[in-house]
Amino acid sequence: MKNIITRNFFLSIIAAVFVIAAIISTTHNTQAYSYAGFKWYSYPVSVDMSDASLPGSWTTPIANAMSAWNAASSPFYFNVGYSGHLITLENKGAGYAARSRVSGSGDQITDIDLVFNTYYSWSTSGGAGAFDVQNIATHEFGHWLALNDLSGAGNTEKTMYYQAAYGETKKRTLESDDLNGINYIYP
């Protein structure tokens, strides 16, 4: 009888730990990053910087943004190539600094394009009074990976936070949750 009680006590402890772990894990994942639900099935994904609208001075900050994601432990990586996954610059009016358009079939990404909005001023050095190219590109490449935006007070320092301001450069550096996102989608 004593053995049964002891065994049941230990089983209860194990079950309780399991439940608590599940709850903590669910909460953590929801807040840490958000996955759009589709992905690339082969990589590298080539970023096409051949469009005439893209200034030559932008290639280094954009390459730096690619490198930030490439440094994750995930096997996914970006490179530069004539893929048709174009980066362009156009005046699109107020509201958005940049926008990515992802096309897919089923749960597979098949094409993607990125527009930087020249309605706003841009800087390659984090200058005040302009959006920093590398800062915004790093965020947008998160969308290319299928990461969603994040909002809320606990997410303001993350690359995938949904807003950006002039002179901001903090999105250039990935936070651990951004890295967890790419590592989760592309293990």
Place this chain on the structure above:
Amino acid sequence: MNKKITTLILALIVIISGSVVAFNFRPHAVSKKINTRISSILVKLSPEEITKQSDVVIVGTVKDLKTLKTKSNFWSKDDEDIVTNANVEVEKYLFNPKNLSGLEIIVQTIGGTIGNETMFAEDEPKLEKGQRVIVFLRQAKNGAYIVFGGPQGAYTINGNNVAVGEKEQNVFSDVFGKQMALDELEKQISTIVSSSEQQK
């Protein structure tokens, strides 16, 4: 008997918690029907910016929704967007520099489904029939009124409360600094509009 019940309860706990974990590690929010997905990075807007840079700010109620395909306002080439036109019955104009007088404004948001084709725009507000809203609108090149600043420019109204749900409330606080009631928000917008007119 007691032993059997205890074992059964333990088994149930393990199965339920296992299911929670399994659900958690499943890809999030997967929609295999989405063909095109738009994601952006938004410009952080202050109360002054979102008000003064809007073409019109209204309080109203969504009466009808219609999904259609139209030439894209944002993408070049010959791209088309699937958009949803919301007929919003105007209850009150809070900022109206164009002196609009219509009882209804059509608010166009990107996203919707036509046949087996779906476009989803992560940063576009999703207006619903019957929803009472405050919306900050800009007129797009095609003449349609679009929500300014994505989720920063549209909030659900419930009674005298503005912004419903965690995401809307987070965004509202980012723009206006705190949660506030509709009458307080209207007063703030009125103050911004007045100071803007005095500067002119």
